[in-house]
Amino acid sequence: MAAPPEPDPAPARTAPRERPLRADARRNYERLLAEARTAFAQAGTEASLEDIARRAGVGIGTLYRHFPDRYALMEAVFAAGIAALCAEAEQLSADPALEASEALAGWLGSYVAYATTYGGLSGALAEQGRMTSCHDILSGAAALLLVPAQRAGSVRAAASPHDVLLLTTAVAWAAERLPEGDEEGRGRLLGLVLDGLRTGHRPPPGRPG
Amino acid sequence: MAAPPEPDPAPARTAPRERPLRADARRNYERLLAEARTAFAQAGTEASLEDIARRAGVGIGTLYRHFPDRYALMEAVFAAGIAALCAEAEQLSADPALEASEALAGWLGSYVAYATTYGGLSGALAEQGRMTSCHDILSGAAALLLVPAQRAGSVRAAASPHDVLLLTTAVAWAAERLPEGDEEGRGRLLGLVLDGLRTGHRPPPGRPG
DNA sequence: ACCTGAACACCGTTCAAGT
């Protein structure tokens, strides 16, 4: 509002590519990303790459030029969602009305909800050495909420951020495999895991930590 | 040892096929099964079916004649292991020295151990409408241990056998994806889930139910 | 009755040739 317009806006750090692309290349990149998002939402992350290239109106070689493998394409498609989860974690951790374990529980719920949006996403997120940029961001977000909850004594100290993230990813994976029509199942499964994390001890909320 | 040879052995109920096969067909069936077990153990349940047929010394058509799809082959390969898990569940449930929730915890540990023996097995076990014979057996075994633990009050009544089985399968899935060399991870992850199942209430052992 | 393997319809990935 009162701030003057920035005279020299920093080059976007979240830009998908460092150097500028030729106009047609950038257009192809964006089209591939859009078609990949649609295809992943429809057919899961195992959707045919040839289909995606065809629908984007480019040759398969162009897809491979921009995205060396399926995981590069997935990282680009899911980057925005992961960033949003990260932002939510920061908001939750800064909310003084929320007990730390509640903030953690809320975020893990959002994480499961997102990971079940695209079929196969939970599987990709659990793979070792893939989607590493997503892993780094998500680990940071998980730690941001887990550590205060453990300091407050409401979540057992033995649980590492990695274990919690992996187990919650496994809940998303399981939720994808619940019988058709079981809408509450996701919450039930996550609830069991959250109960396993809690110590049972509830410090009074609003206590300065 | 002392038992006389059975005069009229009952026709094996667990026989993989109802009617007798031609000698060469039976030999091919057994070879395919053996090679599939080896291949699944080595390369996971996604191992190439053509490889399995080739190593068994038969044409690919013969594999499909005996096993209409990959899941039929998997069910045949894993039938013995699933049956052993079922037998263990019965032993545990009949053990008077074991508190009900401990028996459940022990069996779920064995289940996770088995499901992580073959790469991809946990994924196959969680698929809807596949491996149904395995599902039926495992559901029965899980209920056999879960219900008494719930009656005793040491495991929360809200957890259904299906949820418990699915969540434990998810633990096995997650354990497959732990970083290399993390040998205790399987136990840690299962421990968190088991803590979520427990109520915290411990009735004195040996109390007549 | 059972087996064989060529044939078919798909994949992902690479790379020589174009613009």
Added chain:
DNA sequence: ACCTGAACACCGTTCAAGT
């Protein structure tokens, strides 16, 4: 600098022809 699509090396699955 970037794009194209044929070519390659794989899949799973079927089925006409053999024994």
